[in-house]
Amino acid sequence: MSETQILTVVSTRDAAVREIAPRLGVRAEEGRRFAELTSLRVGGAVDWLLLPETEEQAASIAGELDAHAVAWRVLGAGSNVLADDADHHYVLLSMREVKGVARFDGERVSVSAGYSLPRLCVDAARRGLSGIEGLGGIPGTVGGALWMNAGAYGDEIGQVVETVRVARGGRVAEVPGTDVRWDYRHTSFRDGELLLGATLRLRHDDPDQIKARMEEAKQKRFATQPHGARSAGCFFKNPPGSGLSTGKMIDEMGMKGAQHGGAVVSPVHANFIVTEGEGAQAADALALAEEIRDRFRREHGIELEYEVELWGAAAPSLIESDAGEGANDEQ
Numbered sequence: 474m475s476e477t478q479i480l481t482v483v484s485t486r487d488a489a490v491r492e493i494a495p496r497l498g499v500r501a502e503e504g505r506r507f508a509e510l511t512s513l514r515v516g517g518a519v520d521w522l523l524l525p526e527t528e529e530q531a532a533s534i535a536g537e538l539d540a541h542a543v544a545w546r547v548l549g550a551g552s553n554v555l556a557d558d559a560d561h562h563y564v565l566l567s568m569r570e571v572k573g574v575a576r577f578d579g580e581r582v583s584v585s586a587g588y589s590l591p592r593l594c595v596d597a598a599r600r601g602l603s604g605i606e607g608l609g610g611i612p613g614t615v616g617g618a619l620w621m622n623a624g625a626y627g628d629e630i631g632q633v634v635e636t637v638r639v640a641r642g643g644r645v646a647e648v649p650g651t652d653v654r655w656d657y658r659h660t661s662f663r664d665g666e667l668l669l670g671a672t673l674r675l676r677h678d679d680p681d682q683i684k685a686r687m688e689e690a691k692q693k694r695f696a697t698q699p700h701g702a703r704s705a706g707c708f709f710k711n712p713p714g715s716g717l718s719t720g721k722m723i724d725e726m727g728m729k730g731a732q733h734g735g736a737v738v739s740p741v742h743a744n745f746i747v748t749e750g751e752g753a754q755a756a757d758a759l760a761l762a763e764e765i766r767d768r769f770r771r772e773h774g775i776e777l778e779y780e781v782e783l784w785g786a787a788a789p790s791l792i793e794s795d796a797g798e799g800a801n802d803e804q
C-alpha cells in the first residue's frame with residue numbers, strides 16, 4: 474500500500490471510530506501506551522482504545538467495527554501480552570470496564586468478561602463454591618482466562634464453564650462450554666472472537682476447606698514466583714505431554730538472572746521474564762526470550778512455545794475478525 478493509501482485508510486477508520494463510539498456511548502481514547510496497559514509495562518502506543526462497559530455495548534461496538542472493516546484486538550487486564558515497542562495502528566477493545574457483578578444462583582455464577590478472576594475466586598469461596606480456588610492468584614480478567622484456558626494448581630477454568638457468551642454480528646450469543654476445546658493454555662476460540670462473559674457451574678463444598686486450598690495455592694505462589702515484579706507470568710509453556718517443567722530446565726541451564734537491557738530472567742522463577750527500570754523495552758524481553766529458546770533448542774532439542782502472547786505493531790488481519798473457524802486452533 475502506498476503512503477497516500479495508508480493515510481486514506483487511517484482517516485476513514487478514525488472518522489468511523491469518532492462516529493461509532495459516541496453513538497454507542499463507548500469511551501474512546503487515542504494514543505494510550507501498552508506500557509500502561511500491560512503487566513510487563515512495556516510496549517508502544519495504540520491508535521485507539523475503546524472501553525465499553527456492558528456486554529451488549531461490547532458486542533455492538535465489535536459488530537460496528539467489523540461492518541466498517543476496522544482492524545481491532547481485544548485486551549483484558551494485559552497480564553499475558555508482550556506488545557511491540559512500535560506504534561500499533563489498530564483499535565484496541567479493552568474489556569476491563571465490562572465488569573458488571575457476579576450473579577450467583579445455586580451452584581452457578583454468571584460473570585462478565587472484564588470481571589477480575591481473583592475477585593471471582595474470593596466471591597465463590599465465600600459462598601462455599603469450589604472449582605476455581607486454584608485460580609485465585611491469576612491476575613487477569615475472566616475473559617482473558619477463558620481465552621487461553623487459564624489454570625493453576627489442578628484447576629482450569631474450562632473445567633467449570635457451562636456456557637460462554639460471545640459477540641456474533643453485533644449481538645450477544647451463547648455457546649455451550651462443551652462446544653469449546655479446552656486444551657493446555659489454549660482453546661478453540663478463533664482469533665478476533667470477542668468473549669463477553671460466561672456462566673460457570675461450581676460445586677458446594679465446605680467453605681473452610683476451600684479457603685484452606687486457596688491459602689495453600691497462595692503460599693506456593695509466594696514461595697516460587699516473584700511478587701510485585703513486572704511480569705506476564707510464565708513466558709513459555711511446558712513441553713506438551715512430557716511432564717517436564719520449562720522453568721526448572723531454564724534454571725538448570727543456569728539462566729536465572731540472565732539479562733538483556735531492561736529484561737531479566739527472574740532469580741525466583743526461571744520461566745518468568747521481568748522488566749526493570751524506566752528504559753525497559755519490549756525488544757529487551759523478546760531478545761532475552763529468544764536467547765532462552767535458542768539455548769533450549771541446542772541443549773534439549775526442544776522448541777519452546779510461547780505462553781505469553783506476542784503482539785506485533787501491524788494491524789491484525791481483518792480476516793481474523795470475520796466470523797470463521799478456529800484460528801486459535803493453530804498454536
Ligand SMILES: Cc1cc2nc3c(=O)[nH]c(=O)nc-3n(C[C@H](O)[C@H](O)[C@H](O)COP(=O)(O)OP(=O)(O)OC[C@H]3O[C@@H](n4cnc5c(N)ncnc54)[C@H](O)[C@@H]3O)c2cc1C
Binds near residue numbers: 551552612619622705
Ligand atoms: C504474576 C502472574 C502470574 C500468572 N500466573 C498464571 C497461572 O498460574 N496460570 C495461568 O494460566 N496464567 C497465569 N498468568 C498469565 C495471565 O494472568 C493469564 O493468562 C490471564 O488469564 C490473562 O488474562 P488477561 O485478562 O490479563 O488477558 P490479556 O493479557 O489482556 O489477554 C490475553 C489474551 O486473551 C485475549 N482476551 C482477553 N480478554 C478477551 C475477551 N474478553 N475476549 C476475547 N479474547 C480476550 C487477548 O486478546 C489476548 O489474546 C500469570 C500472569 C502473571 C502476571
